[in-house]
Amino acid sequence: MRTMLALASGVHRTAYWNLGPEYPGPVDHHQMMHLMIGKLPLLGYTGGELAVRHPAADTFARLAGHLAVAQAVRQAGDSSRPTLRVFEVDRAGRAPLLVLWDHRDAFHGEDEPPVTVSWPWTAGPATVTDAFGQPVTGQVSGGQIRLPVSATPVFVTG
Numbered sequence: 001m002r003t004m005l006a007l008a009s010g011v012h013r014t015a016y017w018n019l020g021p022e023y024p025g026p027v028d029h030h031q032m033m034h035l036m037i038g039k040l041p042l043l044g045y046t047g048g049e050l051a052v053r054h055p056a057a058d059t060f061a062r063l064a065g066h067l068a069v070a071q072a073v074r075q076a077g078d079s080s081r082p083t084l085r086v087f088e089v090d091r092a093g094r095a096p097l098l099v100l101w102d103h104r105d106a107f108h109g110e111d112e113p114p115v116t117v118s119w120p121w122t123a124g125p126a127t128v129t130d131a132f133g134q135p136v137t138g139q140v141s142g143g144q145i146r147l148p149v150s151a152t153p154v155f156v157t158g
Helices: 002-008 032-037 055-067
Strands: 043-046 049-053 070-076 084-091 097-102 115-120 127-130 139-141 144-149 154-157
Touching (some): 002 084, 055 097, 055 154, 097 115, 144 154
Antiparallel strands (some): 043 049, 115 144
């Protein structure tokens, strides 16, 4: 979400700073730095090697793959649903990309049911997946795509 907001605001490049722990070995879960950022590494150690992929690594890789060759990112709005976040991405040599989510309460938003959204889509058949790689049902008809949107971002590609 933050990456999409940054790109739509004019940032040209982002990086994820916490690839993995600095060294293999036991982690002191009571250390102040672990309490603040201990859940953020994308990778972890096993047997002395940085070989464990945490779920965030897959979502980060998925977003990076979708944004490869992105030329422009624009945030669009829908005045009838002010909590809807929609980002339109132009990609060189690739079909356009939409990224959508419903901005909700950070603690209870996942408990709310998805809302059905219609958005302009003229790129033909669409593939819709969420940030975790799960398929989402979307129907394209009459230049619109209709799909369920929740607090979890969804990617719409042609």
